Amino acid sequence: MRMVNRLPRRFLLGLALLLPLSxxxxxxxxxxxxxxxxxxxxxxxxxxxxxxxxxxxxxxxTLEENYDDTVRIVLRAQADGTCCMGRGEFLSDGRRVVxxxxxxxxxxxxxxxxxxxxxxxxxxxxxxxxxxxRKRIRMAIYEGAAVRETSFIYQGRSVPGHEISISPYVDxxxxxxxxxxxxxQYKFLLSDAVPGGVLGIRxxxxxxxxxxxxxxxxxxxxxxxxxxxxxxxxxxxxI
Numbered sequence: 001m002r003m004v005n006r007l008p009r010r011f012l013l014g015l016a017l018l019l020p021l022s023x024x025x026x027x028x029x030x031x032x033x034x035x036x037x038x039x040x041x042x043x044x045x046x047x048x049x050x051x052x053x054x055x056x057x058x059x060x061x062t063l064e065e066n067y068d069d070t071v072r073i074v075l076r077a078q079a080d081g082t083c084c085m086g087r088g089e090f091l092s093d094g095r096r097v098v099x100x101x102x103x104x105x106x107x108x109x110x111x112x113x114x115x116x117x118x119x120x121x122x123x124x125x126x127x128x129x130x131x132x133x134r135k136r137i138r139m140a141i142y143e144g145a146a147v148r149e150t151s152f153i154y155q156g157r158s159v160p161g162h163e164i165s166i167s168p169y170v171d172x173x174x175x176x177x178x179x180x181x182x183x184x185q186y187k188f189l190l191s192d193a194v195p196g197g198v199l200g201i202r203x204x205x206x207x208x209x210x211x212x213x214x215x216x217x218x219x220x221x222x223x224x225x226x227x228x229x230x231x232x233x234x235x236x237x238x239i
Contacts, residue, residue, distance in 0.1 A: 034145035034164045037190055043108035043197030049077040049084050053196045054223040055110065057091060061205065061216035063125075069095065071220060073110050073196065078103070088113045108196045111188070114220060118186075118203065126178050133168070137186075140166035152191055152199050153226035161191030161199060181205060184216075189225075199225045 031040065055071040072089040086102040090113040097117045102109050115137060122133040146165045151158045169175060169182045183206060189199040200221035206214050219227055 136168035159193035
């Protein structure tokens, strides 16, 4: 079985948000299908800059206060006219995630923004170490992801795509320290029919024993995308 410490250094740094998505090489042999789809695919192939990708972000559940917010990925041409220079406006006010602009992006920066926000939230909620959660997410994408072909609704029509599902903490050796969050699931919704290649990303943490309402649901969807009923039974209106 492949060991996670054999992950190429570029991938480790990339997930830590220290390296642009454009530097990943699809020629490297030691990548999982999920890694290739998330970090090596040219999500921006269908983008003609300048263009802004807009997403609605909804947080629901009994764990914390619910809210609705927005995400924008601002894409502009590079000096040679090719796509893209990327800048994120991820959430607002005290929730905002600020990261360096990405030069020469081909992958959609919204994936890394979402993951960085997730790592920060897990650190805040559990008082654990950010690097621990980064490692668990890396390992899950590398060797524990489920990838399936499916379809989504975008602008009122069905479009083909892929769903990548991971559960980074279910077999975490430190599970007992973060037991309340051990069953947290992540779903990445990808489609070439959507501008920027990412229809959305979701997290789901189910109800605790003796309750019926989920602890946490986070859903980020591109403008024009529709949520799946089994993930967000009562969706808020898109912003």
